[in-house]
Amino acid sequence: MSREALLVRTLVELADTLVEDFDVVEALTRLTDRCVELFDISAAGVMLVSPEGDLRVVASSSEAMRIVELFELQAQEGPCPECFHTGQPVVDTDLVSGEHGWPAFAPVALEAGFRSVYAVPMRLRGEPVGALNLFGTEAGGLDEADAVVARALADVATIAVVQHRAARHAQVVTEQLNHALNSRVVIEQAKGVLAERTGLDMDRAFSRLRGYARSHNLRLSDVAQSLIDGRLGLAALPAAPPDRT
């Protein structure tokens, strides 16, 4: 396959992730493999910022220990955190020259056989999401055309990651809403059961349920379900103390 065809295919695959349900790690791993094919490099990886705020490697073109190690180091120092914070590409065309400011990272990279690094920021509308990291075994950087392509890939990958996170967030919140509504329905039903059996109004019935739950250290929805299921008898629910709330 020609380089151009491979590039087009990579972009299409990334774009597809926006419309289909997809595994973000799988998509990014494929991206790193494609980077190795497209550019004159030997390894690539993607780091993303976690909810806690630290950078973590999410995908890489190789599982080799030496590469895994290089990414672990970059939680603290290296081209990825630098470009993550500055929002600018970070290039070192020759780690041997020693003018990099990465006293921990550079020797380990050189030891692993890498001589050049290139990191592209992954940002959406100014919000940093992570970084795409490229490693070469020879000195030198990406030429202008390759730099543009690397940026395009990073941008599309960023959109895919952000989209995926938003979709996940929506799913999680909806599940929480569903769960909360289900619990609440049971509590309201239990209020009705108790109100009928005791002749109390709904507020007082609620106070009794809540009082029982608190004094027995149980969840209100569990107490409510027990009452509805007939597992909790009326005698067990004493009159509530004068409402102090």
Next chain:
Amino acid sequence: MPRSRLLEILGLIREAGDSTGGTTRLCEVCAEVVELTGAGIMLMSGDIPRGSVCSSDAVSTLIEDLQYTLGQGPCVEAYEQDRPVYEPDLRADGAARWATFTPPVVEAGVGAVFGFPLQVGTVRLGALNLYRDRPGPLTDAQHADALILAGVAARSVLAMQAKAPPGAIGPELEEGADLRFVVHQASGMVAAQIEVSVAEALIRLRAHAFANDRRLADVAADVVARRLRIE
């Protein structure tokens, strides 16, 4: 969709959120933006109608109520089928689609009714209901705006829920939405009265509402107020 129009609508919704009357304003803004008579947002969760997030007027409340009671109508259909539902002439064509829903709605003065599903990606939350007091289709502009509003409404509902403490309903929803608690309270009371399950009790409540041509929420309110016993 033109970005400027989206920003305009978002601005209006944000203003609505900042003012008192929270969720009601959301529906009022929806009606104002599309220049229709009224709007309501039906909340569905786990494929069950849960109630109404907001309603801009009494007729929209009726439209929501009937759908909640009957399980048929533009919002229910839009949610189930995952696409907008259009009924531009309810008086002429409504009865064929929604036999029980249509007559009381027409009588309340509704000429056209439309439903737009509330979705965020694959997640479905309910549907936006829009009605006009005269028949007629939506213009292209109204249609485009309605799609934007449904998207914004869906995100608003999620944003409201995202503020909730663990296990709870979001405070703005708790306060502003009508989640039909009275129906569930009544189910509990009836279950205790005639010694059936709460599920069976709800069925009896619905049957009573249907047989007496009343809304489920009204029957439930009577039960809770001890004005009515279901046998």
